[in-house]
Amino acid sequence: MAEHTFAGLTCSDVAELAPAFVLGNLTPAESDAVRRHLADCPELHAEIAELNSVVPALFEAVEPVAPPAALKDRIMAAAAADLAARRAAAAPTVTGVPAPAPTRPAESPRRGLDLGALFRRPVWAAVAAAALVAAIALGAWNVQLSNQVAGLQAYRNGVVKVLDTAAQPEAQLAVLAAPEGQGPTGLAAWGADGNVALVMRDLEPTTGTEVYEAWLIAGTAAPIPIGGFQVGTDRTGTFGTNHVPLGAGVVVALTLEPTEGAKTPTLPIIALGTAHAQSS
Amino acid sequence: MDRLAGGDLGALDLLYEQYGAMAFSIAYRITGDRSAAEDVVQDAFLGAWRNAGRYADARGSVRTWFLSIVHHRAIDAVRRRRPTVELPDPEATLPDTLTLPDAWGDVALRLDREAVQVALSRISDVQREAIELAYFGGLTQTEIAARTGVPLGTVKGRLRLGLQGMRAALLPLDGGRGGGGG
Numbered sequence: 001m002a003e004h005t006f007a008g009l010t011c012s013d014v015a016e017l018a019p020a021f022v023l024g025n026l027t028p029a030e031s032d033a034v035r036r037h038l039a040d041c042p043e044l045h046a047e048i049a050e051l052n053s054v055v056p057a058l059f060e061a062v063e064p065v066a067p068p069a070a071l072k073d074r075i076m077a078a079a080a081a082d083l084a085a086r087r088a089a090a091a092p093t094v095t096g097v098p099a100p101a102p103t104r105p106a107e108s109p110r111r112g113l114d115l116g117a118l119f120r121r122p123v124w125a126a127v128a129a130a131a132l133v134a135a136i137a138l139g140a141w142n143v144q145l146s147n148q149v150a151g152l153q154a155y156r157n158g159v160v161k162v163l164d165t166a167a168q169p170e171a172q173l174a175v176l177a178a179p180e181g182q183g184p185t186g187l188a189a190w191g192a193d194g195n196v197a198l199v200m201r202d203l204e205p206t207t208g209t210e211v212y213e214a215w216l217i218a219g220t221a222a223p224i225p226i227g228g229f230q231v232g233t234d235r236t237g238t239f240g241t242n243h244v245p246l247g248a249g250v251v252v253a254l255t256l257e258p259t260e261g262a263k264t265p266t267l268p269i270i271a272l273g274t275a276h277a278q279s280s
Numbered sequence: 281m282d283r284l285a286g287g288d289l290g291a292l293d294l295l296y297e298q299y300g301a302m303a304f305s306i307a308y309r310i311t312g313d314r315s316a317a318e319d320v321v322q323d324a325f326l327g328a329w330r331n332a333g334r335y336a337d338a339r340g341s342v343r344t345w346f347l348s349i350v351h352h353r354a355i356d357a358v359r360r361r362r363p364t365v366e367l368p369d370p371e372a373t374l375p376d377t378l379t380l381p382d383a384w385g386d387v388a389l390r391l392d393r394e395a396v397q398v399a400l401s402r403i404s405d406v407q408r409e410a411i412e413l414a415y416f417g418g419l420t421q422t423e424i425a426a427r428t429g430v431p432l433g434t435v436k437g438r439l440r441l442g443l444q445g446m447r448a449a450l451l452p453l454d455g456g457r458g459g460g461g462g
Contacts, residue, residue: 051444076296
């Protein structure tokens with residue numbers, strides 16, 4: 001092998017560092033030097049590739065440990081919040097007013113804003129995510145977009161009501177999203193006392209007698225309508241009622257009905273989510 | 281991955297269903313703490329969610345790509361507990377000019393845990409210890425030398441021989457398909 005020197009390292013140096021390099025335990029400076037050497041010197045690519053090829057198999061050596069059930073919900077809620085924040089950052093602005101700089105995309109919401117404690121608590125996870133969306137968007141949108149601000153304020157107020165309900169013992173919480181992944185999002189919670197709180201955003205405004213109807217779907221039973229609400233130009237809807245709790249795993253769905261009092265849902269489903277009991 | 285890059289929450293759901301349990305197992309193995317492991321896994325999924333557009337098929341399987349993110353962030357978390365240690369660059373990747381044959385990146389898809397355990401059993405105890413301290417302990421070579429009471433050169437040798445020994449043990453199990461470019 002011809003001996004070259006790049007990035008202050010000879011080929012022999014890099015060969016010696018190769019095992020630690022593929023295992024990811026060089027210092028940042030060493031690792032950077034190896035990368036720069038390899039970028040200019042193909043001599044060692046084959047050897048590095050051979051050593052590196054074993055590394056993914058090490059994952060298989062790990063003893064399986066089941067993650068907590070709430071972890072997935074937390075991740076999905078944080079991703080939904082991130083998606084909503086992206087949309088808010090990409091929202092059109094008034095002419096001459098620059099869009100606010102988006103938050104650093106590669107960072108978790110808990111970093112920088114130190115929301116880790118919130119996101120580590122299942123009962124607050126989705127609520128905190130939604131509140132984060134409201135906070136980010138409120139700070140980002142131009143004050144002249146009064147409808148949007150009004151909508152965000154209404155959404156935030158709705159989130160507070162959901163939060164109050166979700167904080168009750170044995171409360172259940174559902175994160176609602178459009179079936180296709182793009183569209184309205186929101187939260188619904190109901191306590192053991194039957195109090196239900198729901199908040200939605202990004203809904204199309206209703207016209208005439210149209211109402212958004214909320215449904216509970218338990219297993220294969222027929223959907224149960226629990227009430228409806230209308231939506232104005234702020235595109236935000238909040239709703240409260242009382243209904244006997246149906247237990248965990250109930251699907252909360254939202255449809256747009258031509259009039260109030262629907263007994264069967266009119267498709268398509270606008271948004272839906274599955275309720276989960278909140279553990280402390 | 282295109283769906284994930286396009287902001288499809290369903291794709292993230294699918295990614296979690298496929299790799300969530302393994303990601304948590306790896307994070308827990310490295311951090312030794314359930315709460316820290318949860319944070320690592322959440323960070324990794326959100327990192328994948330936001331950076332899926334940077335994934336390139338040529339660089340390896342989704343599994344290897346994603347679990348490497350988990351590993352990277354878990355090691356980062358462990359090293360943050362040791363403030364005297366330089367932290368790795370969280371965005372560091374292999375240079376674009378280095379195209380690693382990924383036949384072996386997918387080996388683990390075809391080998392079960394038992395087979396890998398068998399391969400690990402074929403290398404010596406001290407080699408296995410060095411690899412585990414490096415890969416799952418996040419220790420530098422110098423730290424491994426101090427921990428195990430052997431010279432630095434010995435640690436380097438054990439890591440190299442251990443990886444080579446694993447490769448030799450895994451190759452027959454994989455039907456000899458792992459070319460590795462060598």
